[in-house]
Every structure is written in structure tokens, then in C-alpha cells.
Amino acid sequence: MKSPPPFPSGWYALGFSEDLRAGMVVARKFMGREVVLFRTESGKLCVAASYCPHLGANLGKGGSICGEFLRCPFHGFTYGVNGECTSTPYGRPPPAARLDLLEAVEVSGVIIAYHHPAGTPAEWQVEPPPEDEFTWGPRRTKTWTFPGHPQETMENSIDVGHFLVTHRLQDPQVLQPLTTEGPRMSAMYAFRRPLPLLQRGVLMKLFTSSNGLGFSCHNLSVPQLGWETRLLVLPTPLDEVNMEFRTVFMGRMIPGVNRQTLTAALKTRFGAAPVELAMMQYILFEIRRDIAIFRHKRYLPRPALGREDRQIGQYRVWASQFYPSSRG
Ligand code: FES
Ligand SMILES: [Fe+2]
Numbered sequence: 001m002k003s004p005p006p007f008p009s010g011w012y013a014l015g016f017s018e019d020l021r022a023g024m025v026v027a028r029k030f031m032g033r034e035v036v037l038f039r040t041e042s043g044k045l046c047v048a049a050s051y052c053p054h055l056g057a058n059l060g061k062g063g064s065i066c067g068e069f070l071r072c073p074f075h076g077f078t079y080g081v082n083g084e085c086t087s088t089p090y091g092r093p094p095p096a097a098r099l100d101l102l103e104a105v106e107v108s109g110v111i112i113a114y115h116h117p118a119g120t121p122a123e124w125q126v127e128p129p130p131e132d133e134f135t136w137g138p139r140r141t142k143t144w145t146f147p148g149h150p151q152e153t154m155e156n157s158i159d160v161g162h163f164l165v166t167h168r169l170q171d172p173q174v175l176q177p178l179t180t181e182g183p184r185m186s187a188m189y190a191f192r193r194p195l196p197l198l199q200r201g202v203l204m205k206l207f208t209s210s211n212g213l214g215f216s217c218h219n220l221s222v223p224q225l226g227w228e229t230r231l232l233v234l235p236t237p238l239d240e241v242n243m244e245f246r247t248v249f250m251g252r253m254i255p256g257v258n259r260q261t262l263t264a265a266l267k268t269r270f271g272a273a274p275v276e277l278a279m280m281q282y283i284l285f286e287i288r289r290d291i292a293i294f295r296h297k298r299y300l301p302r303p304a305l306g307r308e309d310r311q312i313g314q315y316r317v318w319a320s321q322f323y324p325s326s327r328g
Contacts, residue, residue, distance in 0.1 A: 003149040003152070003299045004149055004152075004299060004323065006032070006149070006237055006239075006240040006241075007115060007117060007237055008212075008213050008237075008322035008323055009114075009115060009212075009322045009323070009324060010114070010183065010211075010212030010213055010214050010322050011112040011114050011125075011215055012031070012112060012113060012215075012235075012236040013110050013111065013112050013215070013244075014028050014030060014035070014037055014111045014112065014236065015111045015246075016111065016141055016246070016248070017106050017109045017111060018109065020037055020039050020111060022040065022041050022043050022065075024038065024065070025037070025038045025059070025060060025064060025065060025070065026060065027050060027058065027060025027061055028060070029239060030113065030115070030236065030237075030238070031115045031237055031238075032238075033049060033050075034049070034050035034051070034058060034060065035048065035049060035050055035060070035113070036058075036059040036060035036063060036070070038059075038063070039065070040065060040068045040069070040081060041065060041067050041068065044081045045081075045106060045111065046070070046081040046099075046101070046104070047101070047102040047104035048079075048083065048099040048101050048102065049100035049102075052072045052074060052077065053085075053096060053097045053098060054074070054075060054088075054097055055074060055075065057072050057073060057074035057075075059072055059073075059079075059099075066078060068080060069086055069087075070099075075088065075089065075090075076088065077093065077097060079097075079099050082101075083098045083100070083101045084098060084099075085097035085098065102114065102115075103122050105125075107126045107128055107215070108128055108217075108232060109139060109248070110232065110234060112126060112214070112215060116324070117324060117325060124183045124211075124212075126211040127184070127211060129230070130209070135252065136230060136250035136251065136252050137250055137251045137276055139250055140248070140249045140250075141246065142249070143244060144245045144291060145238070145243070145244050146243070146295050147243075147294075147295060148235070148242070148294045149235075149237065149243065150213040150237065150243065151213050151299075151316075151319050151322075153233070153235045153290075153294060154213050154235065154315075154319070155316075155319075156290055157187075157218060157233070158187050158311050158312070158315050159309075159312060160172050160189065160309075160311070161308065161309060162293075163189070163191055166286075166289050166290060166293060167289065169193055169204070170192045170193075171191060171192040172189060173189065174187075174188075174189060175188040175189060175205065176207075177311070178311040178314050178315060180314070183211060183212045183321070183322075184210065184211055185209070185318055186207070186210070187207075188205065188206065189206045190206070191203075191204050191206070192204070202224045202225065203222070203224065204220060204221070205219075205221045205222075205223070206218060206220050207219045207221075212322060213322055214234060214235060215232070215234060216232070216233045217230065217231070217232055217233075218230070218231045218233060220279075220283065223254065226253055227251060227252075227275050228251065228254045229276075229280065230248075230249070230250045230252075231247060231248070231249055232246075232247065233245075233246075234246040234247070234248070249280045251275070251279060
């Protein structure tokens with residue numbers, strides 16, 4: 001088996017809120033389907049299967065917003081955010097003309113939609129990341145597309161062994177063992193990052209939390225720098241092989257840390273930008289190291305795990321809940 005079953009249930013990202021402004025219509029691939037995202041003039045979000053129920057035009061290719069409605073480019077039928085056909089240019093809307101809607105919401109500036117193989121309503125919601133309400137620096141985003149699966153990329157966040165080799169970290173400590181509760185999972189680790197001029201390197205703490213396989217939040221703090229980076233990792237299956245791997249970066253001074261840090265001095269002089277950008281570049285570099293592995297790896301349903309890998313077995317038991325009719 002090259003991958004787990006391709007479309008696990010749960011909430012998955014379809015884009016960033018800022019990329020879908022009022023009046024916009026966007027086409028996306030999602031779980032082997034074509035979907036259309038639109039935002040009405042008043043700002044209401046809607047996600048639906050792309051094909052117009054009238055005669056099958058792709059609403060994401062030429063559909064337009066008229067006030068609170070999406071207008072099909074083929075015969076001009078209009079649809080509201082509840083899926084109903086509200087008008088046609090020639091007569092009453094046919095009763096069967098209804099959009100096939102996906103449940104969609106926005107969390108932390110990310111548009112997410114729910115997928116279940118049986119099409120059943122969402123049984124749980126994504127909880128906004130902890131401390132979402134606090135002030136973070138500007139959001140920066142980066143998206144990759146590559147062959148992969150969200151279960152595999154999410155597994156990476158609790159795979160302690162790979163941090164030591166792929167990411168060249170040292171002295172791993174488990175500050176919070178992998179903890180699961182329903183569709184949620186969290187863990188906390190600390191590592192030492194060797195640096196050329198600092199013999200002891202710097203301590204890094206990583207708190208990782210996931211809502212299912214499609215929405216995870218990672219806080220990487222470096223107390224010696226007084227800096228913390230929040231990284232959202234949002235893998236979404238496009239089809240049976242490829243996925244979109246969206247990331248969101250935000251940074252801030254760690255609340256309450258010693259103001260005498262280098263970061264504080266740089267912030268006074270230049271604003272937060274130098275440390276913020278350096279941390280983002282560092283994390284991007286490390287993500288590319290992961291992606292180089294993901295592109296070519298193979299999923300092993302029965303991996304040869306060592307004693308120190310036991311959290312991977314625990315993770316896979318947790319992940320199996322997202323395959324309602326099959327085993328993960
Ligand atoms: S196909 Fe959309 S209105 Fe006819
Ligand atoms: Fe990694």
C-alpha cells in the first residue's frame with residue numbers, strides 16, 4: 001500500500017481567508033472533487049461542488065457574484081449560500097436546481113471544509129489554536145503541492161527520531177507525551193539546536209496540537225531569543241495522489257521573557273522583522289528537508305518500530321478514527 005486510504009474524514013483547508021475577498025469566485029480541487037468557493041458582496045462564504053445542477057457548467061470557471069448570489073456562466077441561473085437556485089433568466093427555478101454544499105467555516109484566517117466519505121454532517125469542529133486571540137505579528141503563508149498524504153505528514157510532528165536526523169536537533173526531551181482526546185492530539189518536546197558559534201546551541205520547545213489530520217498548530221519557542229513562532233500546517237488531499245500543503249507563519253516576542261534578549265534589542269532597533277524572518281527562513285528550510293523525504297517515501301502499514309518510536313503506534317491508532325469504513 002503506497003498510502004493510507006486517500007480521503008480521511010475531517011476538516012481540511014481550501015485556502016486563506018485573504019485570498020477570497022467579497023465578490024470573488026475560486027475553483028479548487030478537494031478530495032478528488034472539483035469545488036467552487038465564493039464570497040458574496042456582504043462577505044458570506046460558501047463552498048459547493050463545482051458543477052451547476054442545471055446542465056453541468058463548472059461554476060468555478062467563469063461563475064460570478066451578483067450581490068448575494070453566484071451566477072452560472074452558462075445559462076445565468078443564480079444560487080444563494082444555502083444552495084437554492086433563486087432565479088433563472090427564463091422562468092421559475094427548477095426544484096431540483098440546488099448546489100451540493102460542503103460544510104465550510106473560517107478558523108484563524110483559514111477556509112476549511114468538512115469531508116466525510118459518506119457525506120454525513122461534521123461530528124466535531126476545529127478548535128481555534130490556543131492563544132489565538134493574542135497579538136501575533138503579520139501572517140505569512142507558503143503552499144506546496146506534492147504527492148503525499150495528510151496522515152503521513154502529520155505523523156512527522158510526533159516522530160521524535162526524525163528531528164534528530166532530518167532536522168539535526170539534539171538532546172530530545174518529552175515535555176508532554178502524546179495525548180489524544182477524540183479528534184484532537186497534542187504533544188510537547190524540547191531539543192537543542194547546535195549553532196556554529198554557540199557551543200551549547202539554543203534550546204527549542206515545540207508544542208504541537210492537531211484537530212484531525214488536516215489542521216495542526218505548532219508553536220516553536222526559543223527562550224534564549226525570546227521569540228516564538230506559530231506555524232499552522234494544513235495538508236489537503238487534492239486527488240488520490242497529490243496534496244496541497246499549506247503553511248501559515250506568525251511570530252511574537254514570548255510574553256514575559258527577559259527584555260534583555262538580542263531579539264528585544266533588534267526589535268527596538270528594527271521592529272520584529274529580523275528575528276521573525278530568520279525564524280521563518282529556518283523553519284522553511286527544515287520543511288523542505290521533510291518534503292524531500294515525503295516526495296519519495298512509501299507508507300508502511302506495519303512499520304518496524306523501535307521502543308523509542310512507540311508514539312508513532314499510538315498516533316496511528318488515533319488516526320484510524322478518520323477512516324470510518326476501513327483501517328488506517
Ligand atoms: S449549466 Fe448552469 S445555468 Fe445552465
Ligand atoms: Fe519534520
